[in-house]
Amino acid sequence: MEYILPHNRNQIEFSSLDDSVEQDNQVRFIEAFVEKLDLSQLHFITKTIKSEGRPSFNPKVLLKLYFYGYLNGIRSSRRLEKECKRNIELQWLMQKLIPNYHTIADFRKDNPLA
Numbered sequence: 001m002e003y004i005l006p007h008n009r010n011q012i013e014f015s016s017l018d019d020s021v022e023q024d025n026q027v028r029f030i031e032a033f034v035e036k037l038d039l040s041q042l043h044f045i046t047k048t049i050k051s052e053g054r055p056s057f058n059p060k061v062l063l064k065l066y067f068y069g070y071l072n073g074i075r076s077s078r079r080l081e082k083e084c085k086r087n088i089e090l091q092w093l094m095q096k097l098i099p100n101y102h103t104i105a106d107f108r109k110d111n112p113l114a
Helices: 026-036 059-071 077-086 088-093 101-110
Strands: none
Touching: 026 059, 026 088, 059 077, 059 088, 059 101, 077 088, 077 101
16 A cells, blocks of 8 residues: 655745735735725834834834734734744745844834724
């Protein structure tokens, strides 16, 4: 009796991240919804870009992550950071950006009413 053969982990493949997420996946809705929002009218606090240091994340990116966490019952900033590294849906939604837990927590703290 033969077994189903696993996929070879060392096999090089050509596929996009977009191919890994179904067309009716919730992350596509989150993406479309947040991209249509005007965050300044919703009173979101945006960090001013400084001439030195690392640039900040676009608040829309962090809002997408927040919505994903809310819809999937993930409240912890540390767990959201971990999910950005391992979850293919979040990799698609965040376009492979991985904010650290402190950035995620600061976004929530800075925008409690938004």
